[in-house]
Amino acid sequence: MTLFERVAAHLPRPAALCAAAALMAGAAHAQPVTFETAEGAMELPTVPETIVAYELASVDTLAALGHVPAGVPGPIYVPHIAEQAADAETVGTLFEPDFEAVAAMQPDLIVVGLRSLKQKDALERIAPVADMSVGPDAVTDGLARLEAFGALLGEEEKADELAAQVEEKLAAARDAVAELGGNALIVLTNGPKVSAYGEGSRFGWIHSQLNWPAAADYIDATTHGEAISFEYIAEVNPDTLIVVDRGAAIQADTQSGLTTLDNELVHSTTAWKEGRVLFVPAAEMYISSGGVQSLMTVLDAITEGLAETAS
Incomplete structure (x- = not known):
């Protein structure tokens, strides 16, 4: 019976x-549920009800799907994520989990990313851990994580809708780049210091995904970029200068990117003369890159920023 x-x-x-x-x-x-992680397929015994996430791109995407994690790291530097996760419990930082707080929550799933990956083994003593890291190609990886979370949570239809929105914004940005972008140099300012990022770097998807020619093709694809001088920027003379202000991203009390770049050598570039110095949303680019909402915010900023230079 x-x-x-x-x-x-x-x-x-x-x-x-x-x-x-x-x-x-x-x-x-x-019923068991299977979804894709950065390390391959992962199976859980059932759809997770309590999720702790140490990857802000994942918090971003989960919130877009209507499933804000119960536990998140702090501080959250990205304004829209901080607002959406206002009621979540803070369970440590991006790099250092509060293990006692996590254990007390009895989560069904813990999500880690590149900044928290070193803690994966320790966190696995508490609950299953999924590596949902986003690599240099934030668009491809971000859409893959969106699809995976949709499958995990039974939100496939919503995930498809969000993916379609990203693709639409990608197409608009590509059109703007083709018409107005010329070539581009991506730099990160950190107070008075400046680093360049090329194809294959953490910001290189701007070149590969938007078909945006690089103004310089000999930049090392290192995690923290290649330290450069203002003379270098003047020599490369990009048509567009794309700026990620790290100080703004982490809300540091330091010299702004605009102040750093406001000098005669940078003024001599085509980018500065023609008003194509684009300060992309710093936190979304530096902290939560690959989150579906962050991707759309950055793509909109590029499209709108280039359009403004033509007006």
């Missing part, structure tokens, strides 16, 4: 039908 039959045998028919329906719904909810 099945479980449903045993329950039904001791109940009046209407109650038996209701009980059977509830048991069937519970059984369906408890």
